[in-house]
Amino acid sequence: MRExxxxxxxxxxxxxxxxVEVRCxxxxxxxxxxxxxxESDELTQLEQIKFYRSFDAGQPIVWEGDRMDFVAxxxxxxxxxxxxxxxxxxxxxxLLLPGDFLGRPGRDRAAxxxxxxxxxVLCCFRMKPFEEMMRQTPHISHRLLEMxxxxxxxxxxxMLLLGRKTARxxxxxxxxxxxxxxxxxxxxxxxxxxxxxxxxTREAMATYLGLTLETVSRQVSALKRDGVIELKGxxxxxxPDFARLMDEAGDDADGGMxx
Amino acid sequence: MRExxxxxxxxxxxxxxxxVEVRCxxxxxxxxxxxxxxESDELTQLEQIKFYRSFDAGQPIVWEGDRMDFVAxxxxxxxxxxxxxxxxxxxxxxLLLPGDFLGRPGRDRAAxxxxxxxxxVLCCFRMKPFEEMMRQTPHISHRLLEMxxxxxxxxxxxMLLLGRKTARxxxxxxxxxxxxxxxxxxxxxxxxxxxxxxxxTREAMATYLGLTLETVSRQVSALKRDGVIELKGxxxxxxPDFARLMDEAGDDADGGMxx
DNA sequence: CGTGGTGTTGAACATTTTCAATCAGCGTGG
DNA sequence: CCACGCTGATTGAAAATGTTCAACACCACG
Numbered sequence: 020m021r022e023x024x025x026x027x028x029x030x031x032x033x034x035x036x037x038x039v040e041v042r043c044x045x046x047x048x049x050x051x052x053x054x055x056x057x058e059s060d061e062l063t064q065l066e067q068i069k070f071y072r073s074f075d076a077g078q079p080i081v082w083e084g085d086r087m088d089f090v091a092x093x094x095x096x097x098x099x100x101x102x103x104x105x106x107x108x109x110x111x112x113x114l115l116l117p118g119d120f121l122g123r124p125g126r127d128r129a130a131x132x133x134x135x136x137x138x139x140v141l142c143c144f145r146m147k148p149f150e151e152m153m154r155q156t157p158h159i160s161h162r163l164l165e166m167x168x169x170x171x172x173x174x175x176x177x178m179l180l181l182g183r184k185t186a187r188x189x190x191x192x193x194x195x196x197x198x199x200x201x202x203x204x205x206x207x208x209x210x211x212x213x214x215x216x217x218x219x220t221r222e223a224m225a226t227y228l229g230l231t232l233e234t235v236s237r238q239v240s241a242l243k244r245d246g247v248i249e250l251k252g253x254x255x256x257x258x259p260d261f262a263r264l265m266d267e268a269g270d271d272a273d274g275g276m277x278x
Numbered sequence: 279m280r281e282x283x284x285x286x287x288x289x290x291x292x293x294x295x296x297x298v299e300v301r302c303x304x305x306x307x308x309x310x311x312x313x314x315x316x317e318s319d320e321l322t323q324l325e326q327i328k329f330y331r332s333f334d335a336g337q338p339i340v341w342e343g344d345r346m347d348f349v350a351x352x353x354x355x356x357x358x359x360x361x362x363x364x365x366x367x368x369x370x371x372x373l374l375l376p377g378d379f380l381g382r383p384g385r386d387r388a389a390x391x392x393x394x395x396x397x398x399v400l401c402c403f404r405m406k407p408f409e410e411m412m413r414q415t416p417h418i419s420h421r422l423l424e425m426x427x428x429x430x431x432x433x434x435x436x437m438l439l440l441g442r443k444t445a446r447x448x449x450x451x452x453x454x455x456x457x458x459x460x461x462x463x464x465x466x467x468x469x470x471x472x473x474x475x476x477x478x479t480r481e482a483m484a485t486y487l488g489l490t491l492e493t494v495s496r497q498v499s500a501l502k503r504d505g506v507i508e509l510k511g512x513x514x515x516x517x518p519d520f521a522r523l524m525d526e527a528g529d530d531a532d533g534g535m536x537x
Numbered sequence: 538c539g540t541g542g543t544g545t546t547g548a549a550c551a552t553t554t555t556c557a558a559t560c561a562g563c564g565t566g567g
Numbered sequence: 568c569c570a571c572g573c574t575g576a577t578t579g580a581a582a583a584t585g586t587t588c589a590a591c592a593c594c595a596c597g
Contacts, residue, residue, distance in 0.1 A: 102437075104438070106528075108442040154416075160423060164423045165384075167423065172389060175361065175372065179371065181440035186553070221577090222576095229441025229442060233554075234553060236577055237577080239577095269364070445584080479543070480544060480545095489585080492546085495545055498544095499546085512543075
């Protein structure tokens, strides 16, 4: 473990926060997060109630049932939301990427476990002032509604995957989603030849897909054997033909692009 | 098929609507629907843009990809949202009960199939005027956000069920949900001895639970054999001990009651 | 009294999980 | 430099779970 992350943990344990001063105008998620529609005066207001927190890969962010007096945007990194049964079976119910929103206004206890999958930086807002701002500025609540509806769509898409797809289709679907996201960052449609990096371990993929890690491993191997994907190390994937992968995912041609 | 429902279908096919005049103040879902927080002057406004439509059990309401120029509240009855793959596998992704909202402001095409499970009455609002009202009255968009967040929670709870629960646990969970809803209507906590009616056929339950109808039938029989439930006909269920059922559902004791 | 919709049950089969062994990469310390 | 141990990943064989296909039961309705 590196020195600086140790320092961070200590700071966190003491209840202190990183006082990095990043101006909202320069924020990498300026046009994707809950603040996307805010005017500059509204950003000024947000700047006064925001603070940053960072988490190393693997660290818990909040635990199911914990008191939670803030909401946050993911600035960088990947976090997961998981639900766990008494006997330990766990299911990932959300994957939070940069711009995604964590927490629920009006609820003071976390409904899920949130965990940093990679190193994560959050832009946090204390609950009360944020709720006050929501009342005053329709831009925030409007954007939050929009984002929540998108998340609901994603959750429903995932229900189809969990309920009806085979293990092979689940793996293919997951890679398609990662490829889509990758392509979207470069403002392209995913197509033809692509190279990408899986952001999750086999175990995290299993938790996401409702499978065991062994089945994930087997099906990844099978897709490789059948030439649908190539592997470069454990995490880097090469797609010789995106359309072929889509086919394996069992989605309609348009792939559920709704907007 | 009864005369009057035939008449209704004809009216619908001609693009006409039921002009039943129900005052919002007397509406059975007045305090649960998207209009729950509206003041009386806002209700007056809503009354001017609303119209009712009804559907017999089994009828489609909208089809995935269809143009949809309205949003609606379910007034009475039960409707389902389903997603279907090219080869016919289908998964229910939402169950709409009285008060629930159908459609998405700002989207003009349906993302899912919506079907009437029982006879359904919808209170519809044309998209454009509704969106205009959302901009003007924060009560509506605030309530819609709240409802959407609730639905997202429900969807995530369902993801745990679909991804990790056994067939037996799925059936038990479903009955628990129906029992909860039943109890909530009478403003009670579900407990002890209860009697209730399943709103879905075995096939619809299978679609909801990510199972085949045979597996549903077998597991219902198994729960009966083991004394967890009793059957009165095919649809009526008696719960000798709600806690026992909860146990079979594999939920935590609190059962995910979050608010 | 036959018919269609709905539900139940059985037996063979397919898929996924479980348990266990092994491997690959990588940083550490001798 | 190399053996060591750790984590993440792969593979195999046996077992469990759910599906598929098929037969049949129940019952409301014409």
